[in-house]
Amino acid sequence: MAIEVLMPALSPTMTEGTLARWLKKEGDTISSGDVLAEIETDKATMEVEAVDEGILGKVLVAEGAQGVAVNTPIAILVAEGEDVPDAVAPAQSDVAKNISHSETTAETSSAKDVRPSPLVTGVSSEPEKEWGETSEITVREALNQAMAAELRRDPDVFLIGEEVAQYQGAYKISQGLLAEFGENRVIDMPITEHGFTGMAVGAALTGLKPIVEFMTMNFSMQAIDHIINSAAKTLYMSGGQMGCPIVFRGPNGAAARVGAQHSQCYGSWYAHVPGLKVIAPWSAADAKGLLRAAIRDPNPVIFLENEILYGRKFECPTDEDFILPIGKAKIERSGTDVTIVSFSIMVGTALQAAEQLAEQGIQAEVINLRTLRPLDTATIVESVKKTSRLVTVEEGWPYAGIGAEVAMQVIEHAFDWLDAPPVRIAGEDVPMPFAANLEKLALPQPQHIVDAVKALV
Amino acid sequence: MEAGTNNAQTTGSNGPSLTREQFLQAYQDMVLIRRFEEKAGQLYGMGLIGGFCHLYIGQEAVVVGIQMALKDGDKIITSYRDHGQMLAAGMTARGVMAELTGRATGYSHGKGGSMHMFSREKNFYGGHGIVGAQVALGIGLAFANKYRGTDEVSIAYFGDGAANQGQVYESFNLAALHKLPCIFVIENNLYGMGTSIERASASHELWRNGEPWGVPGRRVDGMDIAAVHEAAEEAVAHCRAGKGPYLLEMMTYRYRGHSMSDPAKYRKREEVDAVRKTRDPIEHVKQILLDSGVDEASLRSIENDVKAVVNDSAEFAQTSPEPDPAELYTDVLLEA
Structure with a gap:
């Protein structure tokens, strides 16, 4: 049965090209994978490989021909002993019909009908739960208590970052955690944000729940590719197979007198990205309740703390189960x-x-x-x-x-x-x-x- | 330098060889990848596959040889040149081809494409489009193995083009420091896109790149399935024994362009032809099988079976529906 070899496209936008040269001639035996010809556009060159076997029965487009339309038959493959059929008009092939069909489908099925309203993101109608008794603690203590509680609750949770273990945290947020949870779960990292963030994201893709402490969020810039391209997008790119339960936390915004590279707010940067949740607590209760929720959340969460607030005291519920919902002002x-x-x-x-x-x-x-x-x-x-x-x-x-x-x-x-x-x-x-x-x-x-x-x- | 250069460090197939059954399986797996990629190239040319598409043709012995040394639970991650890895890991030709064509039946429901496919079931962690990113992610997979106390290993594939990314060295350091069971596999096909290794790297001995951190390395003839398998067995044994990471530099060659849109002006056709004629990894296995007494008809039967699988995958892909418009909004976040 004769098979038409069609002019391929180098890209979906290419409509025509040059048939630069034939590497096989009429009468040659063709195996699948053999390079038949080379085609060119102003940008690129591509080899036309045989997908079928047979004998090159007839070359329909001569070497050097320019402006050859995509999907034009350029040669005929025949079986051994078979004649080249007479009718070789460049009719639109079934495949070409398939393409136009699929394009039509894409255009007609508009997604507008299913676009959700931006309002559905809030959950304000529910009143906030009453947690009863409170005591005054610093934001630092609140963050520390939140991590300790979640480390106790779930063995898949671990903390990594620079100076989080032996040094007890550059800002003492992780004080005492090494002693309670050991070096397998509270892990000092060398100063290599790009590498250890990628490592943590990889671990999270397997289902572990890392807390990545950046000494300040400014250094997350070294790792922003992994936060956005690896953590935030993988669930979507995998069709829902691979979530990334991870928390990236650290002090954000201006501290005091530390200059331009250590003083900026990443709220808008990270809030721009679908696939991330972004939290910016103010009080100790915010810090404790929301960090616990962030660690339990199955998605990547950016948790923006503030160095100046670390030492501030606020009333915070003492209930062991205290937690706050993400997404509620x-x-x-x-x-x-x-x-x-x-x-x-x-x-x-x-x-x-x-x-x-x-x-x-x-x-x-x-x-x-x-x-x-x-x-x-x-x-x-x-x-x-x-x-x-x-x-x-x-x-x-x-x-x-x-x-x-x-x-x-x-x-x-x-x-x-x-x-x-x-x-x-x-x-x-x-x-x-x-x-x-x-x-x-x-x-x-x-x-x-x-x-x-x-x-x- | 050329694919499978014979120099002092390159290991040929002088280790424990494969059985005839293993060679037959390897032949089938390698032919599947090649025929699949040829079909993908064809569908791309017809406009059925859009965007980027990086073919694996020429490098088949690397993934097939390494896969033969792995067991269930071992994890794999690679770059955007990922179709071969997925097929070797046991992902279906149908699911991969359907993803390449952006269909609902693809591994990512059409939302990932050629560069972004994953399979939790087959422990395949992508499919990453940022050069070098999969190396840091790959040590994270190894970190998880160690954290959970298993003896599973992780394979992080990357090309010579990625070998000079900063995060690759951060990963060598972290993996060595924490003795992570990660095998770094550099698929050195001699070109990072259109730039030859000579023009991109001051060091041409990539297998030595882990030396400052004490990561043992080997250069291997990546066109020789038995050599790849033997080296992989050694690296896997090292990692499973808790001795930390291992680096394999696989000397290989890609016959096709970097991606489908490739000017093909940075290397001579004669160079490509010479590798195809003298170093082809599939022809190499075929010759071993014929010499061992397997008849042509048996090989042809394997080829026909493979061809049927590939044609079926193309048919499946083309007849599968595109994703439902509602899929646009799914899989952005998981329900808390």
Whole structure:
């Protein structure tokens, strides 16, 4: 039976090319895998290999021919003793029909009908669980207790990072963990973020649950390829087969007087990425409840701490089972006149501003986002529908920041309720300076928020 | 340097040889990879496979020889030139071809493509498109083996092109430091895309690249299935015994371009032809089998069986539906 050899495409966008040369001639015996010809475009060269066996019965397109359309028959293979058929018109082959069929399918089956609303990310309708008795602990203690509790609870959980074991943590977050859990589960790493992050992600793909401590999140930049390309995307790329239960945590944002390379907020960077969850706690309760939830979560979670908050004390539930849901914001202060949305250390700044505003008769509602992705849009929108005004506050840069996203969500879901344009307060759009006075000027202060609110109401 | 160069460090097939049954199985596995890749190239040319497509033709002895030294539970990870690894690991031709064509029946439901396929069942961990990333991930697989106290090993394949990535050396250090059961397999096909090893690497002895960390290494004729198998057995035994990582440099050659879109101007056709004629790994096994008394008809029967599997996979791929539009939003996150 005669078989047509078709002009192949080097890429799906190629429509025609040059048949550069024939490497077989009429009458040659062909085995599958033999290179028959070479084709070229302006970019690339490709060999045409035989997939079938037979004898090269006829060459239909001569060597050197240019502008040969893809899928044009270029030769006929025949069986031994068989004649070349007369009718060799370059009719569209079955395969070519298949291609156009599949393209049509792709175009007609629009995905728009199934696009979920961005609002479904929030879970604000449920009231937060009451955990009873509290005691005052630092954020550092809260994080330490969270890791210890989860290490006790699940033998698949382990902690790796620089100085996490013998040194007891560069910021003492892992103090005492080596003694309790041993060197197989609390593991010091050399200063090789790219390598050990990849290692941790690989271990997580097998079902282990690593906690990766970055001495600061700035160093996660060394490993960002593994966080995004290896951790966040593998579940999707594997069609749901391979999840990556891992937590990347460490201090984020400006510390004090440590200069540009050690002072920046990664909230917006990581919140941009589907496949990641991003948490930025403020209080000790946030830190403890959300870190436990992050470690139990089957997905990669970025956990953005703040060095300046490590030593701050907050009331925190003492219940052994205390845990908080990811994706739920908290209204830290109720108010009716303006909604201030913030996260991490800036929640404290926003609350200071709210105090000052209250003295001037303006009641601000302060929302602590706690989770940056998925964003609790519902809580924000409900608040703005009450106050009609929005101010966002973050320490990171303004451009394409979290404030920009919050404002856009409000515009999409509560535009008609707004009485004034949203305002964002953010760090200045410069690398962090070292000098004390310049550093202070670069970061949001309570007064900035007070001024912005007063201009709105 | 050429594929399977005979120099002092290159090990030929002088170790314990394979049985006739093993050679027959290897022949079948290698022919399957080659015919599969030829078919993939053909479907690509017809526009049925889009995007990137990196064929394994020429390198078949490497994965088949290594696979023969492994047991259930051993883990495998590789780069984007991954079709051969998947077939050798026992993943089905249907599932792989369907993924190549972006169909719902593919290993990743059409959401991964040529470079991103995985099989939890076969312990195949991808399929990675960032050059060198699979090496750090690969020591993580080995870390998990050790953490769980098993004697399973992990194979991290990478090319000569990846061998100079920084994270590869970070991985050598971590694997040696923690005695991780990881076999690093450098498939040295002499070209990282269009740049020859001579133009890319100040060191041409990649098998020695783990020396500063005490990672033992061997250069192996990667076109000789018995040599590959023997070296793999040694490396696997080393790892299973808890002695830490091992590095194998497989001297091999790819007959096709780096990907389907390749200018083919960086090496001479004569060079490719010479390897095909004198070093072809499949012809090598075929000759051993014929010399051992296997008749042509038996080999032809294997070839026909393989061809049927490959044609069936292409038919299956082309007749499978594309993923449902709702799949766009699934598998981004797991339910907590």
